């Protein structure tokens with residue numbers, strides 16, 4: 001169960017928002033999906049003109065994205081007073097499609113919120129911190145992303161080695177008991193360069209020291225110095241906590257999507273997809289490692305009577321309700337079947 005304020009939910013589509021808010025959020029995302037789909041249609045036309053044939057893979061992708069989120073089925077569970085998205089036709093391309101990205105973010109948040117709560121309640125000495133790790137902007141996304149990923153992996157490996165054997169090189173990351181992180185790959189504000197960076201929620205025994213470094217001499221201390229030594233060109237690291245923000249709101253900042261769909265041109269989103277499709281842009285370590293994120297972009301249904309709403313995408317960022325069926329009168333609680341002890345089915349139910 002997620003307990004976060006609506007503001008903290010950011011752009012994610014979470015089950016404890018009202019039905020109106022959820023449909024509204026997905027409507028805005030579908031509008032962006034339509035813009036992206038139109039861009040892909042132009043790519044297909046261009047390819048056909050240049051090469052005399054269409055790229056089958058891109059055509060397939062276009063078909064999937066075009067129909068994505070064109071209809072949604074929600075159930076409002078009367079006794080729980082909660083909404084669940086129980087059916088929809090998602091494309092699953094969360095680097096290209098904002099509708100799928102906000103569903104994926106919501107699923108991650110659902111999965112991690114429980115683990116974060118559990119670890120924090122079991123270990124009173126831990127406190128949550130939001131850490132942002134950046135590399136210097138650059139023209140080539142692939143090169144900048146690889147640089148960030150390799151450098152970050154080295155920092156994680158130093159932490160692991162130091163925790164296993166404290167005589168090994170110290171790192172401020174050793175204060176992290178567990179963390180969940182995601183890569184974000186937007187264009188820089190001027191639209192010229194790529195600005196890949198990492199957002200991380202870290203549960204720490206002590207706040208990691210940011211410190212500082214003089215890039216001219218390499219002199220300094222703390223994470224800034226460590227990061228500069230590893231990357232050779234970057235030292236921007238931020239560690240912060242807003243006292244008014246609860247830990248799940250902090251987690252929302254990490255679970256938001258990898259590309260800035262509305263702030264950049266579709267051509268840039270397309271380039272990021274082509275460069276990074278299939279790469280792992282999300283991960284965790286320490287006590288937050290190994291949390292399973294459901295494959296499905298739908299919510300798990302609840303028990304109990306419900307009213308079902310079906311929405312169809314109308315255009316311009318709007319859905320229209322096409323049906324409302326009240327199943328609460330016809331709902332029957334699942335029967336619990338008890339078998340006589342010693343019966344064959346009781347002993348071997350799989351027969």
Ligand SMILES: [Zn+2]
Pocket residue numbers: 033065068069090091092093097098099100
């Ligand atoms: Zn989609």
